[in-house]
Amino acid sequence: MAEEINSQELNRLYIVNKHLKELKDNSTDKDFGKIRLKHYHESLLLSYFYKAYKESKGSFHGFEPIKTSSIFHANENLTGIVLSFELDDLLSNLSNITCEQNVSLEELHDSFIFTPSLFVFLPDKELFTNANKLNNLFSGNLCMKGVSGKNFVILIEPFTAFKIGLGFLIEGLINDKNIHSLLVGFVFNK
Numbered sequence: 001m002a003e004e005i006n007s008q009e010l011n012r013l014y015i016v017n018k019h020l021k022e023l024k025d026n027s028t029d030k031d032f033g034k035i036r037l038k039h040y041h042e043s044l045l046l047s048y049f050y051k052a053y054k055e056s057k058g059s060f061h062g063f064e065p066i067k068t069s070s071i072f073h074a075n076e077n078l079t080g081i082v083l084s085f086e087l088d089d090l091l092s093n094l095s096n097i098t099c100e101q102n103v104s105l106e107e108l109h110d111s112f113i114f115t116p117s118l119f120v121f122l123p124d125k126e127l128f129t130n131a132n133k134l135n136n137l138f139s140g141n142l143c144m145k146g147v148s149g150k151n152f153v154i155l156i157e158p159f160t161a162f163k164i165g166l167g168f169l170i171e172g173l174i175n176d177k178n179i180h181s182l183l184v185g186f187v188f189n190k
Contacts, residue, residue, distance in 0.1 A: 038113065041112065041113060041115075042112045042113075045112050045115060046112075046165065046166070049118055049166065049169065050168065052086055053085050053168070053169055056086075058083075058085050060083065061172035061173050061176065062085055062169075062172065063083035063084060063085055063120060064083065064085070064087070065082070066081075066082045066084050066087060066091050066092070066094070066119065067081075067082050067092075067094065068080070068081055068082070068124075069081075069082050069094060069096060069097060069121070069148075070096045070097070071096075071097045071099060071121065071137070071146070071155070071183075072096060072097065072098045072099065073098070073099035073136070073137050073144070076133050076136055076137065078123050078130065078133045078134070078137070079123070079124055079125070080121050080122050080123040080124045080125075081121070081122045081124065082094060082119050082120070082121055083119060083120045083121075083122060084117065084118065084119040084120070085118075086117065088117050090116075090117040090151055090187045090188065090189070091117050091119055091187065093148075093149060093151065094119070094148050094149075094151070094153075094187055095149055096148065097146045097147070097148045097153050097155070097185075098146050098147055098148070099137060099144045099145070099146035099155065100145060100147065102138070102139070102141035102143065102144055102145070103141075103143045103144070103145045103154065104142075105142055105143060105160075105163075105164065107143065107145070107154075108142075108143045108154050108156065108164070108186070109164075111152070111154055111186060111188055112186075114188040114189060114190060116186035116188035117186070117187050117188070118166075118169070118184070118185070118186055119184075119185045119186075119187065120169070120170065120173065120182055120183070120184055121155070121182065121183040121184075121185055122173075122179060122181075122182050123182070123183075126180075130180065130181040131181065134157070134181060134183075137155075138157060142156060142160045143156050143160065144156075148187065150189070151187050151189055152187070152188055152189070152190060153185055153186065153187050154185065154186045155184070155185045156183065156184050157183060157184075158170055158174060158183075158184065160184075161184045166184065169184070170182065170184060
């Protein structure tokens with residue numbers, strides 16, 4: 001119970017600090033209004049992720065396997081399983097992901113406006129192979145943007161998920177001795 005409270009409190013603290021910083025940086029009342037609407041939506045989305053995950057009946061650390069998929073980037077191919085605690089059209093249509101560019105954390109948060117579906121990608125190769133491919137994929141950045149069909153995808157590494165307050169989603173997966181690497185992803189329509 002104490003771990004749940006700590007994860008939830010860390011999530012709230014990160015969001016509150018992020019929102020305060022953005023409010024300090026705005027210049028006009030019109031900007032302030034837009035930022036507050038964005039903050040409200042962002043907070044609701046993160047609360048939804050928390051509640052949906054906690055109420056999930058998933059048999060694998062709260063997740064269910066959705067489908068196999070591949071991530072392509074610069075002649076690299078990483079195959080694996082897509083997991084989620086919910087199934088919707090965005091996730092059921094998620095096929096091969098082609099990564100195109102690195103993006104900032106701000107761009108990740110901006111994508112929350114489009115109410116993305118969250119998923120976890122578990123690579124199916126051994127750790128050494130995955131480590132090299134993941135290193136090439138992220139090359140020092142925190143987020144990678146790509147496409148899957150008509151949908152946009154943003155992938156983040158586990159430490160980035162913890163940084164933005166979503167660590168509670170992957171704690172069980174990280175502590176599983178049979179899982180050696182994973183990515184957290186968001187898929188959305190613009």
